[in-house]
Amino acid sequence: MMAQQPNPAPPHASPPPGMVACGVCGTESRQPNFKPAMPEQAPDLDLRPGQPLRGSMARWLQQCPHCGYSAPEIAQAHPAAAQAVGAAHFRALLNDQSIPPLARRFLAWALILEETGALHASAEATLQAAWVADDLAKADFSRAWRREAVALWRSGPxxxxxxxxxxxxxxxxxxxxxxxxxxxxxxxxxxxxxxxxxxxxxxxxxxxxxxxxxxxxxxxxxxxxxxxxVSHQPSVKRxxxxxxxxxxxxxxx
Ligand SMILES: [Zn+2]
Structure with a gap:
């Protein structure tokens, strides 16, 4: 997965403590330090995790305030991410005020994953956007993004x-x-x-x-x-x- 790619930025670019340098544009910003809590409830049938992890989606992804690049860790970027972030449809998504901001962040990550050919991961991120829509009772978005997720799953391996x-x-x-x-x-x-x-x-x-x-x-x-x-399950590695x-x-x- 692209998040595993090394950061192309040179080592001297290390940002100060608490700040993260964007792997696409280099802008430094303060990002949430997400420490996932183990779910205590069973997941939904689509494997959306139970609480308390379920309610922490606002911290699952980081997003660069300058270029809009979204990822679990924006310090890392696949070589194709810069091109994806510069594309017209990515910029249009970022500026689409009709879409709730948190859902936009997941859809932005989905677009980048799709651009890098990670179609199943892109489906996952699109489904997560649908979960955001579920929480906001935006039924039309929930349905549309689930259909998109299915199309992405089916277009992959x-x-x-x-x-x-x-x-x-x-x-x-x-x-x-x-x-x-x-x-x-x-x-x-x-x-x-x-x-x-x-x-x-x-x-x-x-x-x-x-x-x-x-x-x-x-x-x-x-x-x-x-x-x-859950006590027998591995904990989430940072x-x-x-x-x-x-x-x-x-x-x-
Ligand atoms: Zn950036």
Whole structure:
């Protein structure tokens, strides 16, 4: 992932303590020092984490106040990021006042990831923008960005069973019932792992009931099959990013 790329800035450019130098334009700014707290609640069916992590989205990404570059750590930038940040559609997104500012930040990160070819990571960031819209009760944005996330997931490499469940959930919550049902049944036909099959069974019930609300993984899985208790899970390493953390937590790749 691009956030792992080394910072192209020369070492003498180290900013003073508490300040971060943008990996794209070099501007120094004060950025949140995000120390994620372990979720104490089960995640949603689309793996949005439970509280307290759930409520900390305003601190998941940094954003350069000068060029608008957004990333988990803006000190690091993929070589293609500068080009992405300079593109007309990126500037248009930054200036689109109709989109809530926090959602714009996630969509900006999604655009940069898409530009670097990281389509699944871009889908993830787009889904996170939909979570911001959920919290603000902006249903039209929630649906539109879930559809975009699905399109990005499907334009990347083949998805594993757990990621396909997230596609099903995103389709359901975006009101794309037929596609959601078709995708769920096709995955069930492949005899997926038991936990995946249980979540798909719940998804099919929700789709049939035209239920577009969020539901917890805990609703789908009986207690023995639930995720191991949080105390057995690895804690979030500083700066590793929410996606890497989720990957470790749920064993996805
Ligand atoms: Zn910048």
């Amino acid at each position: 083949p998805l594993d069973a757990e990621q396909t469940v997230r596609v099903v959930d995103s389709l359901r919550r975006a009101g794309m019932h037929e596609d959601a049902e078709h995708t769920a049944r096709r995955l069930l036909d492949t005899s997926p792992p038991e936990a995946v099959a249980q979540v798909l069974t719940l998804e099919l019930r929700l789709i049939e009931a035209r239920d577009e609300r969020r539901h917890s993984v805990a609703t789908a899985l009986p207690p023995p099959a639930r995720r191991p208790h 700066g590793e990013g929410i996606r890497a953390w989720l990957r470790r937590l749920f064993g996805r790749d």
